[in-house]
Amino acid sequence: MPEHNSPVDIKDQRRAGVLLHITSLPGPDDQGDMGHEAYRFVEFLSAAGMSIWQTLPLGSVHDDRSPYQCLSVHAGNPLLISHDWLRDRGWLDKKQSRRSKREKWLRLAYEGFRQHADQVSATAFKKFCKQEKHWLSDYALYVALREQHKHRPWIDWPEAIRDRKPKALASSRRQLTDEIERICFEQFVFFTQWHELREYAHRHKVYLFGDMPIFVAHDSAEVWAHRELFSVTAHGQASKVAGVPPDYFSETGQRWGNPLYNWEAMQNDDFRWWKQRLHSQLELFDLIRIDHFRGLEACWEIPAEAETAIDGHWVKVPGDALLQTLTDDLHGLPLVAEDLGTITTEVDDLRHKYNIPGMKIMQFAYDGDPANPYLPHRHLTDYVVYTGTHDNDSTLAWFESLDESVKQHVLDYLGHPTEVFPWPLIRSTLASVANIAIIPMQDILGLGAGNRMNIPGTTEGNWSWRFSWDQLPKDLGTRLHHLLKLYNRLPD
Numbered sequence: 180m181p182e183h184n185s186p187v188d189i190k191d192q193r194r195a196g197v198l199l200h201i202t203s204l205p206g207p208d209d210q211g212d213m214g215h216e217a218y219r220f221v222e223f224l225s226a227a228g229m230s231i232w233q234t235l236p237l238g239s240v241h242d243d244r245s246p247y248q249c250l251s252v253h254a255g256n257p258l259l260i261s262h263d264w265l266r267d268r269g270w271l272d273k274k275q276s277r278r279s280k281r282e283k284w285l286r287l288a289y290e291g292f293r294q295h296a297d298q299v300s301a302t303a304f305k306k307f308c309k310q311e312k313h314w315l316s317d318y319a320l321y322v323a324l325r326e327q328h329k330h331r332p333w334i335d336w337p338e339a340i341r342d343r344k345p346k347a348l349a350s351s352r353r354q355l356t357d358e359i360e361r362i363c364f365e366q367f368v369f370f371t372q373w374h375e376l377r378e379y380a381h382r383h384k385v386y387l388f389g390d391m392p393i394f395v396a397h398d399s400a401e402v403w404a405h406r407e408l409f410s411v412t413a414h415g416q417a418s419k420v421a422g423v424p425p426d427y428f429s430e431t432g433q434r435w436g437n438p439l440y441n442w443e444a445m446q447n448d449d450f451r452w453w454k455q456r457l458h459s460q461l462e463l464f465d466l467i468r469i470d471h472f473r474g475l476e477a478c479w480e481i482p483a484e485a486e487t488a489i490d491g492h493w494v495k496v497p498g499d500a501l502l503q504t505l506t507d508d509l510h511g512l513p514l515v516a517e518d519l520g521t522i523t524t525e526v527d528d529l530r531h532k533y534n535i536p537g538m539k540i541m542q543f544a545y546d547g548d549p550a551n552p553y554l555p556h557r558h559l560t561d562y563v564v565y566t567g568t569h570d571n572d573s574t575l576a577w578f579e580s581l582d583e584s585v586k587q588h589v590l591d592y593l594g595h596p597t598e599v600f601p602w603p604l605i606r607s608t609l610a611s612v613a614n615i616a617i618i619p620m621q622d623i624l625g626l627g628a629g630n631r632m633n634i635p636g637t638t639e640g641n642w643s644w645r646f647s648w649d650q651l652p653k654d655l656g657t658r659l660h661h662l663l664k665l666y667n668r669l670p671d
Contacts, residue, residue: 190513193666209281225384229663242330247392249395308363373463416483420438420481425489432479433488440478446500450501468515469535536613538563555612574600600625621644
């Protein structure tokens with residue numbers, strides 16, 4: 180894998196970018212991927228002067244396809260692999276229809292690779308498996324076993340493999356040799372495709388901004404293989420789980436269900452697990468948002484048996500020691516803190532100590548309080564400002580849902596603009612003193628209700644939004660480029 184150092188520090192100049200997950204790209208399949216449309220999107224960003232592409236996490240997903248509950252903190256999502264890329268290399272026959280399920284043509288591609296791969300590709304695959312063995316070995320076995328057991332979580336597997344008895348693991352590795360190699364092949368293809376896309380983006384002076392969930396799904400390779408690092412019993416049952424208290428999004432808070440960390444064990448190992456995790460993410464991205472940064476100062480600890488997050492309480496964690504260790508390891512932290520919700524002075528101090536930008540959300544600004552910290556006149560340079568995030572409705576839908584008096588307050592603050600919404604809020608976001616401004620694609624397209632990516636606290640109907648190229652006005656790139664020039668967001 181190539182070096183993961185970004186060619187520039189993208190936090191130090193005024194820039195702008197677009198928030199769009201890979202699955203939201205256009206295309207003929209059931210979701211977007213790393214194929215031709217991704218390259219076309221890079222070209223659109225570059226022509227518009229946008230120098231950042233922000234995505235959601237790229238991890239291998241469960242059946243609900245939430246990118247925030249993944250099967251591994253290292254593995255990429257094989258569902259993002261491009262069918263055309265595989266065909267171009269001769270590993271998929273041109274007669275093999277892309278209309279079949281992705282899982283089916285990924286299996287066919289593996290067979291095609293075994294039969295037709297040239298020496299360069301075969302050698303690259305072996306090198307990848309060796310270099311990534313520290314996570315890939317457990318992950319590939321875990322996924323193979325999960326497939327064997329009809330996607331049941333590992334906590335429900337037979338005791339011997341659930342508890343990783345050496346003889347049972349060795350027997351499973353022998354029995355599932357081909358499946359394990361296929362899963363490794365899918366990861367090789369994912370990372371190869373992503374690195375090619377990243378290199379193309381860099382050539383167009385577009386940098387990739389990723390997202391890293393702070394916690395790990397219970398049903399994941401990491402908790403199965405390293406349960407001593409998590410708040411689970413010897414047999415894997417969670418004892419304490421993560422979430423957040425009641426907030427803007429939910430009256431009962433959010434019970435995420437992720438097991439909390441055994442911070443003492445992690446610290447005793449000099450945070451080796453975290454170092455490896457961050458290195459994997461920096462192979463993908465130039466800048467990384469830590470989702471729920473607040474959890475690095477204190478976690479909302481919920482008893483596993485509790486049905487909601489209301490019964491939780493805050494527990495301090497050694498985030499300072501972790502961030503210092505990561506800083507020493509990486510010689511700096513290319514991170515952004517998702518610092519929304521209940522934020523204390525201690526959390527702010529931790530962020531400032533390590534020069535990590537926070538976030539400002541424009542949709543949160545207009546409650547009538549002129550001291551609201553999300554209002555543009557309260558911003559500072561060390562922030563990333565958004566109109567909204569993947570957890571918000573589109574800005575047009577948000578504005579149209581407001582009471583008339585609140586609408587008038589928003590318009591009054593923005594100077595009674597003549598532009599139609601959401602452009603006045605986009606303009607205000609770009610005018611902010613925050614170094615980085617990010618606009619969701621839904622807002623750039625001026626889309627209203629029915630175009631939301633996620634509703635927090637719900638499990639159905641999320642993560643499926645996509646755009647199409649015919650939704651882009653012909654002058655959109657020119658209009659964006661003008662605004663970025665106007666507000667000094669065209670970096671050198």
